[in-house]
Amino acid sequence: MDAKGTALMNATHSTSTKTYDVVIVGSGIVGLGAAYSAARRGLSVRVIEHSTRPTGASIRNFGHLCIGAQQGEARVLAEAGRETWLRLSQDAGFWLRESGTLIAARHQDELDLIEAAAADGGITLFSADEFADRTPVARKVLVGGARITGDLQTHPRTAAEKIAAHLEALGVEFSYRTAATSVGKGVVHTTRGSVHAGQVILAVNQDIDRLLPDIAAEAAVQRCVLDMLRVQIPLSRSLDAPLLTGWSLLRYGRFESLDEVHPVRARLHAARPDLAAIDLNQMYTQLPDGSVILGDTHHRDPAPLPFQAEDAQQVLIDEAHELFGTPALRVIERWQGMYASGIDEFLDREVVPGVRAIAATTGIGMTCGFGLAERAIDRAFAATESEPASTPGLRADSATQSIPAAQKLFTAQSSKEETA
Ligand SMILES: Cc1cc2nc3c(=O)[nH]c(=O)nc-3n(C[C@H](O)[C@H](O)[C@H](O)COP(=O)(O)OP(=O)(O)OC[C@H]3O[C@@H](n4cnc5c(N)ncnc54)[C@H](O)[C@@H]3O)c2cc1C
Secondary structure, three states: OOHHHHHHHHHHOOOOOOEEEEEEEOOOHHHHHHHHHHHHOOOOEEEEOOOOOOOOHHHHOOOEEOHHHOOHHHHHHHHHHHHHHHHHHHHHHOOEEOOOEEEEEOOHHHHHHHHHHHOOOOEEEEEHHHHHHHOOOOHHHOOEEEEEOOOEEEOOOOHHHHHHHHHHHOOOEEEOOOOEEEEEOOEEEEEOEEEEEEEEEEOOHHHHHHHOHHHHHHOOOEEEEEEEEEEEOOOOOOOOOOEEOHHHHOOOHHHHOOOOHHHHHHHHHHHOHHHHHOOOOOEEEEOOOOOEEEEOOOEEEOOOOOOOOHHHHHHHHHHHHHHHOOOOOEEEEEEEEEEEEOOOOEEEEEEEOOEEEEEEOOOOHHHHHHHHHHHHHHHHHHHHOOOOOOOOOOOOOOOOEEOOOOOOOOOOOOOOOOOO
16 A cells, blocks of 8 residues: 555544534545535535545546536536536646537438537537548548537546545545445444434445445446546547547437437447447547547446456447547557446435435436536435434434345346446
8 A cells, every 4th residue: 555545544544423514425526526515515524435536437437528418407417517617627626628529420310410409509510521620530431520519528537536635625524445334314334433414415326236225226226337448549630529429429318319319329220230239339538648538338237247348349449440540549548437327317315314315327427416416415405404403323223224235136227328
């Protein structure tokens, strides 16, 4: 262990006897968002985190804050989080750009779909020549393109860590290397003792199936694993924004909800059943060092195995060659991402009075997580106005849910396709 790790262990070993206004379990982007929202209201906040630093979905993603591709509840939450991303990037000091989102259209039906979505505004359409002039996508594969304005891009490797450091400076207390084992009204039981709180927010992503298996089962939450690569690729020009393709349009609400999506899905699935089988979302983001994140595949399973099929990753590489018209590509890193996957896009539920579980249950938690977290804090403190105060010292009671000896298997399948 390095010096920082030792310091973290020492700093967080003992459990406080204080009662916090809010205890948050999980320090991914959703938990950090909840901590930020609570701290800005002047509340006392403690974050319980199993790991010593962010290692979950919040650092394994594209860093794409795809606000304008959402609709309905997701759009509302994404818009609500946009301002927070902009403010935090300044205050916490991490990389973020107001990039918009590029969409490469390689078939007329994709262009028709984008044009239909553009009727609501916030999307600029380009001819094939214009798009090729602005992006590294090969001119020969294009029939046109677009940019969703207003979207953002951040660096997923650094944002969460910088936000956590900023929150510490604001007075938020962190208990790292500490796992919540069960929760009840006003209390979180952890591997280092119990922590008392007026309100508890659980933001543990797919691990909700271990902490609260019945809640996860009710919401049909299971685990979605994704293959991701970071590559060096000699692009003809830099990619100044996240880049989506027709495969992406099948999954983001603003496009997926339109009738014009049907011919796109039918054609893509008929032409490339191999890509449909790995549930491809062909998309790219370029990081400040010039390397490109490319992905991704999706596989849902209550207990996914860690073995990543090389064939699926080769497909990602082949598709990148085809799109950018470049033969050379060097893989720098490969990783498996994981997130909670459910029937709805979000889990937001009061488990027992004063304990709220929240998660993005499709791959849009970077985009919508801050909005979801802010709403959870709003709801938690709106609820306390009619609730009795928390009871310090309360131990596990009938409302407490314990981790099961064996993880439950979920049979419910998601009816929607996953984003990201
Ligand atoms: C490959 C991939 C690509 C994606 N791309 C995008 C994208 O471009 N745009 C977008 O909007 N979204 C994207 N997503 C989705 C997004 O990354 C997630 O929705 C989001 O990061 C979830 O944040 P979180 O805080 O809920 O989870 P996490 O970041 O996974 O954090 C959960 C935390 O809870 C902790 N924890 C769990 N159980 C316990 C416990 N019992 N006690 C204490 N701590 C616990 C874990 O250690 C972890 O740190 C992507 C996801 C993946 C995997």
